[in-house]
Amino acid sequence: MRVYIIGAGPGDPKLITVRGAELISSCPVVLYTGSLVPEDVIARARADARVLNSSGMTLDEIVDVLVEARDADLDVARVHTGDPSIFGSTAEQMRRMDELGIAYEIVPGVSSFTAAAAALGKELTLPELSQTVILTRVEGRTAMPERERLSLLGEHRATLALFLSITLLKKVAGELIPSYGEDCPVAVVHKASCRDQQIVTGTLADIHQRVKEANIRSQAIILVGHVLTSTDFANSRLYDPEFSHGFRKSRTKGPTPARRQGTT
Ligand SMILES: C[S@@+](CC[C@H](N)C(=O)[O-])C[C@H]1O[C@@H](n2cnc3c(N)ncnc32)[C@H](O)[C@@H]1O
Numbered sequence: 001m002r003v004y005i006i007g008a009g010p011g012d013p014k015l016i017t018v019r020g021a022e023l024i025s026s027c028p029v030v031l032y033t034g035s036l037v038p039e040d041v042i043a044r045a046r047a048d049a050r051v052l053n054s055s056g057m058t059l060d061e062i063v064d065v066l067v068e069a070r071d072a073d074l075d076v077a078r079v080h081t082g083d084p085s086i087f088g089s090t091a092e093q094m095r096r097m098d099e100l101g102i103a104y105e106i107v108p109g110v111s112s113f114t115a116a117a118a119a120l121g122k123e124l125t126l127p128e129l130s131q132t133v134i135l136t137r138v139e140g141r142t143a144m145p146e147r148e149r150l151s152l153l154g155e156h157r158a159t160l161a162l163f164l165s166i167t168l169l170k171k172v173a174g175e176l177i178p179s180y181g182e183d184c185p186v187a188v189v190h191k192a193s194c195r196d197q198q199i200v201t202g203t204l205a206d207i208h209q210r211v212k213e214a215n216i217r218s219q220a221i222i223l224v225g226h227v228l229t230s231t232d233f234a235n236s237r238l239y240d241p242e243f244s245h246g247f248r249k250s251r252t253k254g255p256t257p258a259r260r261q262g263t264t
Pocket of ligand 1: 010011036081082083084085086087088110111112113115116162163164165189190191192193194218219220221
């Protein structure tokens with residue numbers, strides 16, 4: 001018996017891995033986070049599967065389901081939204097399974113922040129502009145470690161992807177304006193990859209008002225950074241004819257200057 005912790009992806013039922021979909025179709029128990037995992041993903045469960053929505057359960061109740069399945073020697077598809085490793089509350093479940101000697105395996109998924117970038121048609125890392133993406137949230141009811149306050153993270157001026165923060169957008173902008181500037185581009189993607197996906201773009205100065213007008217209050221990723229609008233970024237080294245790398249020799253004569261060698 002094994003518990004498969006499966007990333008269901010951001011919403012589109014086709015954005016799940018083949019392995020994740022196969023496991024949902026074959027496991028006799030399917031326990032899914034109903035608040036965000038779409039019904040279409042769970043519709044793959046076999047007709048005789050025990051299908052349970054964990055959104056109204058406590059951790060103890062979730063563990064009870066897993067223990068019952070273990071005692072009956074039944075595999076469990078434990079389905080989480082996006083990728084289970086990002087704000088998934090999976091660690092506390094795995095800790096309990098470790099204590100109980102229940103075997104588990106993680107099947108990764110498409111996170112909502114990459115689905116948001118896809119919806120916008122953007123790359124989040126651009127040469128010389130931003131080579132870092134910070135995945136975070138702003139402090140609300142869940143306290144942030146002091147060293148991870150948004151205003152401190154903002155000092156890096158890296159690309160930011162904020163989860164669980166859409167109702168605190170005014171606070172997000174207030175904390176970021178000192179480092180990114182009022183005109184820094186922001187995009188909010190609500191229900192990325194779903195049929196009713198919505199995109200609102202603006203700047204740190206006006207995004208709060210724009211999102212308020214669009215009436216978006218849940219299930220949204222906030223992306224912040226100049227990568228969202230830049231068009232004059234440098235090309236990467238990867239496709240530069242002057243450079244050699246493990247898979248291609250330089251197209252120009254003479255040795256590639258060592259200083260500029262690289263793959264990206
Ligand atoms: C509990 S976290 C789970 C994140 C998930 N593990 C992931 O990798 O996307 C829930 C937050 O993820 C974001 N989220 C989840 N699905 C989304 C979607 N389809 N579009 C936009 N944001 C989404 C929202 O910020 C939401 O508040």
